[in-house]
Amino acid sequence: MSQAPPPAERHVPVLRERIVELLAPALSAPDAVVVDATVGLGGHAGALLDVAPTARLIGLDRDEQALALAADRLGPHGDRVELVHAVYDELPEVLAKRGITRVAAILFDLGVSSLQLDEPERGFAYRFDVSLDMRMDQRRGITAAAVVNTYDRADLVRILRDYGEERYAQRVASAIIARRAVRAFATTGELVEVLATAIPQSAQRTGGHIAKRTFQALRIEVNDELATWSRALPAAIDRLGVGGRIAVMSYQSLEDRIAKTVLRAGATSSAPPGMPVERPQDAPYLRLLTRGAEGADAHEQASNPRSASVRVRAAERTRLSEPSQLGVAL
Structure with missing residues (x-):
């Protein structure tokens, strides 16, 4: 190696x-x-x-x-x-x-x-399909997986809107809740897949990667x-x-x-x-x-x-x- x-x-x-x-x-x-x-x-x-x-x-x-x-x-x-x-x-x-x-x-x-961006296992980068973590200090705090799997809809909308400035916060929150009712989120790739269905195709052509704002919001929430x-x-x-x-x-x-x-x-x-x-x-x-x-x-x-x-x-x-x-x- x-x-x-x-x-x-x-x-x-x-x-x-x-x-x-x-x-x-x-x-x-x-x-x-x-x-x-x-x-x-x-x-x-x-x-x-x-x-x-x-x-x-x-x-x-x-x-x-x-x-x-x-x-x-x-x-x-x-x-x-x-x-x-x-x-x-x-x-x-x-x-x-x-x-x-x-x-x-x-x-x-x-x-x-x-x-943190370059180490796939840290879960900060949406280009890697790894554990949904995002903690800067891996000895303490909740993970991003805990946020998407346990927060209620109102709190998900709040952090997506306030921390990610996500225009489609309500749609994304609803899609997250629908997906976790079937199976809990474990990896970054699973979250990116849901975002691809929640955000309108017309909005996916501009503004960078579809996961950029959601990942920013989760990172800010996880690390306060x-x-x-x-x-x-x-x-x-x-x-x-x-x-x-x-x-x-x-x-x-x-x-x-x-x-x-x-x-x-x-x-x-x-x-x-x-x-x-x-x-x-x-x-x-x-x-x-x-x-x-x-x-x-x-x-x-x-x-x-x-x-x-x-x-x-x-x-x-x-x-x-x-x-x-x-x-x-x-």
């Missing part, structure tokens, strides 16, 4: 140079700590450590397989790297355990990773991604020191909407209307480093197709603030 290629060959980090450009200015201090909250295979982390030779990295991931591969890729950086099995909303606890109150830079690369992200981003900003920088890479509109809301709120004065002078506590605590959401250029999209949907937003911390200021309603 042939060995899998090393992580550096299996994964090309999306917008690697741009992420380095955005975060590296915050990493010049000898004791700078950078957090890669979704370290994956370590591509972005390694690039940041290369340009910041005195910085220390804490890498988080809920996927133990990814952590093992990241450890291999980041091994040359020695004790400057610490990898932690944790979900990114656990960042405050991870830092507190290490006596760290402020960090210099934080990166979030959201969504499903290249590893949006609720986790809504907690994680404000908490991460609160751990940035003044001059610290944060970058967010998202690949679907629901995640990007949260990033946009939180970062814009931090970059906007909270002074009441009509106030003649802005009080210090009302001043923005963030400075936006990107104009809106940036994407990959045509060259990168051609060479790395997974960059096609990326949206990057970044900001710099300009002052400390009370934690309550970061609790933006989403």
Whole structure:
């Protein structure tokens, strides 16, 4: 049996140079700590450590397989790297355990990773007929099979509509319930077959693969991604020191909407209307480093197709603030 290629060959980090450009200015201090909250295979982390030779990295991931591969890729950086099995909303606890109150830079690369898409047995990719799993952390949580086999129609419609933005959510939910009444779902292929009958033929000619939206909805539900992200981003900003920088890479509109809301709120004065002078506590605590959401250029999209949907937003911390200021309603 042939060995899998090393992580550096299996994964090309999306917008690697741009992420380095955005975060590296915050990493010049000898004791700078950078957090890669979704370290994956370590591509972005390694690039940041290369340009910041005195910085220390804490890498988080809920996927133990990814952590093992990241450890291999980041091994040359020695004790400057610490990898932690944790979900990114656990960042405050991870830092507190290490006596760290402020960090210099934080990166979030959201969504499903290249590893998870490329490993058939994980059940994330609709091009493989495998167990319907989709858990990023395979030690805990419900599987996608449990969702489609046990959720009632209203809940299926909700997650398909809200998380997958599936236009035919009601038809898909009805088809799932009819199929499971005969035989429970076990594999991704069985679900794709049902989607092929539930979604009108006219709609199957555009908008990508018929399973794309349903698989996205199930993945978000199984891993509680949006609720986790809504907690994680404000908490991460609160751990940035003044001059610290944060970058967010998202690949679907629901995640990007949260990033946009939180970062814009931090970059906007909270002074009441009509106030003649802005009080210090009302001043923005963030400075936006990107104009809106940036994407990959045509060259990168051609060479790395997974960059096609990326949206990057970044900001710099300009002052400390009370934690309550970061609790933006989403």
